[in-house]
């Protein structure tokens with residue numbers, strides 16, 4: 001190939017590779033200079049400015065010291081921590097009082113879109129029951145007759161599935177298996193007798209990746225006819241995990257807008273974990289162990305202890321914490337990218353505050 005004369009390029013006849021490289025270098029430099037000069041002329045520069053020397057560049061600033069960088073990062077972390085618990089508009093998981101009709105507990109749920117403040121300054125579209133994320137908390141007793149009336153104000157069809165409840169098949173809420181979808185503008189009524197007690201959920205079972213991800217979910221708790229001794233507690237907390245369109249949330253809020261769990265020294269609390277997301281979330285409590293008593297509402301053969309409890313999508317776990325160690329204890333998902341970034345903590349983080 002080398003003895004074949006190259007085609008003339010830019011008026012020069014190149015016969016050797018070295019010549020070609022030199023040519024390309026020199027033409028490239030010429031082109032850059034020519035471009036720069038013509039740019040100056042196009043900008044209407046006076047001839048003398050073409051010859052003016054550039055002003056000496058200012059001395060580059062010294063890079064920040066490791067200490068200064070650490071201080072700046074720590075200030076961001078401190079600001080987020082000190083904002084906790086941050087006030088935001090809207091609160092989910094609020095108890096829903098039923099209307100009693102001939103002995104039936106009637107709960108009205110309206111599915112509609114709202115703007116939802118997940119954390120201070122971050123407002124997103126949410127698809128909600130009664131304007132809340134999570135939807136209102138339904139709490140009944142084993143054996144109660146329950147009616148749930150759904151009104152669909154969304155612009156797509158929906159349904160409600162009662163997750164964990166062993167109810168008649170035609171009340172299970174799955175479009176095209178047990179019922180038609182509830183179209184926009186329609187109402188649909190579910191009715192059943194509250195069956196197996198425990199921590200359950202209700203959520204959309206139609207276009208559910210979108211609808212549950214955007215907030216169509218809530219706690220459905222069936223209290224047993226008789227409490228086990230281990231269930232006698234001073235506070236009963238529900239902690240619903242989600243990881244959809246609103247990011248990593250606990251009860252519809254992201255840290256620092258999450259709510260702390262509080263107790264006095266010596267009190268016992270129950271935590272009902274519910275995962276409505278699509279990822280596992282190992283929730284880790286600092287300082288005090290949890291005693292796990294139920295899985296999916298079913299009492300465990302023997303309670304067991306842990307400080308990190310993995311909660312898979314769809315699962316509910318109930319744990320008792322005997323608050324014997326005073327202080328403010330971090331309580332967070334231990335998949336760390338769900339809880340902390342270089343700006344500080346966010347997402348699935350809250351605290352257990354044990355007051356002396």
Ligand SMILES: [Cu+2]
Pocket residue numbers: 280281282333334335338348
């Ligand atoms: Cu997580």
